[in-house]
Amino acid sequence: MLAAPPAGVPALRGRVVRDAPLGAGTWFRVGGAADALVRPADADDLVALLRDLRGETPFTVIGAASNMIIRDGGIAGVTVRLARGFGDVVIEADGIVAGAAALDVTVAETAAAQGLGGLEFLVGIPGTIGGAVAMNAGAYGAEIKDVLDWAEIATARGVQRFAGADLHFAYRRAALPPRGVVTRARLRAMRGDAAVIAARLNDIRAAREATQPVRARTGGSTFKNPAGAKKAWELIDQAGCRGLRLGAAQVSEKHCNFLINTGGATAAEIEALGEQVRARVRAATGVELEWEIRRIGRPA
Template sequence: MAAAAHRPEASPPPGLHTALPHGVPALRGRVTRDAPLGASTWFRVGGAADVLVRPADANDLVALLRDLPGETPITVIGAASNMIIRDGGIAGVTIRLARGFGDVVVEADGIVAGAAALDVTVAETAAAHGLAGLEFLIGIPGTIGGAVAMNAGAYGTEIKDVLDWAEVATSAGVVRLAAADLRFAYRRAVLPPRGVVVRARLRATPGDAAAIAARLNEIRTAREATQPVRARTGGSTFKNPPGDRKAWELIDAAGCRGLRIGDAQVSEKHCNFLINTGGATAAQIEALGEEVRARVRAATGVELEWEIRRIGRPA
């Protein structure tokens, strides 16, 4: 594909292969060097991406994956809701799916959604068309691509329970994988090497529109009452350990509710949430999480596992 098809956000470089690091190929989408990311994350922290790529569509993404040198690190971000981007930024190429990946199509017994579609949007669209079974998505602050990649769940349902198939872009093209192919586990899916989810089909059941809307409102009300949804946060910080124990209960028992490092704080409202109260750095938020893990380990013997992704370089 000719370099002229590339639409840079700033002055066009003399040649992508010489001006951009890591041999980024010519694309129809947007390519930006030293792209600030912090302001677009839910924590409002983090450094810049060495190279940020917003592919135009799935074909553009496949071309990137095909032509990018194998040694170039690739990081995929969606709504940046459930992650900490470290203060030193992200090495290599960061892929962010946006326009071209956000379509939501309603079918008789399900929804086909692009990876950039917000989970909330899918839940509301299903409800508006009288489709039940996807209400749990209203409680997940992210995108469908991220939800598939981490088997996101809330209120007793996970993506694995409703997924028919996911389409994943790879260097060889787009492949359609059934739920069984993704080997789902708790907050985990197995994607092809350097694969990027681009679309997914979620099963739903025709139901009573009023009852579905009531369930959405019930979940919204519960989240508002129990979680710091209006704070700068990254969602649930740690996975629930095996068994019936809840991460928040262990954190509370270890005396961590309200614990602070600088402007990073364990939420008083729900102590499995870390919040940026104003000027926290990514390093402070991550250090606070590690302090919580240490205190829980000392108090209970349980090793909490991060659910929030921590990516990039320290400052």
């Protein structure tokens, strides 16, 4: 039985839902419920939550839930998911200001339609701008750190603006303040020929469709590319894991750095399959793969 919602969750203008099912809203379509799922009305509401929430209460932020495994036992404490009030996309002369809940693909397409180049890589990243900033998401030769002017981050002390350099970006990592939640970000772009930019965006989309299991229940790239000449997928393939199965979880035949739910898999099966892959790669190559997918919550 799930625990009761944590005591001390402050009164908010947004929604607070007890024992909120999460699995159907994740890309893997797995996972338990949140003890308390909070959808703040706006940035002020989010700051009030961060200010008044008890320090011992577990706190988790999820976006599109595209690059994570939510375990079968659900998430303890308070889970925040930004939605309405955080999805605006504003065009500027040399960039875009996007709310944290705006989808990466929406930002890429909006920029292209306005003749703004340099953000096409976002069409290859499944997720939201908030998550992209928090993990320095990247694809097709570019990362968020390459285009970020600033990000606004809600903390218990209010909303603070951080320049890109202040976030100390590294590979798939940003140094956010404790319990900091990205609310919006400004991304640099360059004026260009709209037709050329659209063609580049479509090329990326086509390459992704051709090489990744984009129509499967997946969580994107599973493991970080290690230092060295070989990428994670090459090491996984070398270890003989392409197509490997555990229950209804499978290593993709199309791109073996993707795990997929073939139908009815549990979060435990997907995570355990990932650990099998790591063990086989370690044994075959001596390389220790590091998870890129976030794994959060309680086991069943």
